[in-house]
Amino acid sequence: MQDGLKLDLSSLVRKQFIKPGANIGVRGIAWTHSYWGEVATGVIGADMSGQAEGWLCIQLGSLEQRIMLVSRPRHFGGRQWYFVCPATARRASVLWKPPGASRFCSRQTWGRQVAYASQFLDRDNRAHHARSKLNSRLCSIGGFDPEEWDVPPKPKWMRWRTYDRMVDKFDRYEAALDFGCYVAAKKLGILAD
Template sequence: MKLDLNRLVRKQFIKPGANIGVRGITWTHSYWGRVATGVISADMSGQAEGWLRIQLGSLDQRIILVSRPRHFGGRQWYFVCPAMNRLVSVLWRPPGATGFCSRQTWGWQVAYASQFLDRDNRAHYNRSKLNSRLCFIGGLDPEDWDFPPKPKWMRRKTYASYEMRFGQYDAILDSGCAALLAKLMQKGI
């Protein structure tokens, strides 16, 4: 489970410059469905400091929030990691943990899925992501296209860069297939 401060603001669970009441929050997984539910409350009415409280089962954790000025005006809010006392935008709670802390606190327990992919699987993943993005922009079905045509309003230079990246991913996959074929032929299979 994770708490992403910027996402909480975008989804209007919390609001900079305001004190919100108690709001329900749910974590879901694409396969298992609802993972956990709890409530959060936050006070971000101060100029530079605030807090967020999360109640989740037996967990009742209060996390300090601080804001820092941005270069071109405004302020950026951050969590203060309870364990490492560092500013972060995302806090994690792996299974069995007693509270939310930064990714650096948990190490590999909360690594992103892409960190575990090898070169070929990363190429598959990125190729699929690029295909989905172009199909979404163009209103097409990703299953119908290996590489979709250029959307009408997209700049040729942008489309050419996508096309080049797609070709690089294909080259990585082709070299992976060639290496696998060479291994199989060496073993006589």
């Protein structure tokens, strides 16, 4: 799923590609991947000037798709905007276009045709992946080199409670990996009962 393209309504508003209560002109949009760089480019336009309805139009290569938008009142005031999935007509905050798909739709539309890469990882690989993600997050916050640290020191402005929670998570992933090594060694007959 993450190798496809994603339209996240909250992210589009935060990055000012679209604006609730306004009709914006056409703007360029690009999707990038941390390893491959720029994956796709296109143009996007939206009209959210209506009280309860609007639209978003996206052009991406040969794809030209118009997606309806609806808003619902929030409990404490204001309105929350949603995409209307072109396939299921359900409200969604995120639409996906997996590789090879011809349009953006909600995750439920794609069903079992798509999955996140982490769904195919076993327990040990999930622990490796989560541990390295946690390490790189702490290192990027604190300005440390991830190759030099298993668990970097607490960044200056981070609360101790937050840092301790992250270290506890790291320790749990480490314990899962140690248990995986123990099980593998037992199966290979390296360890005696």
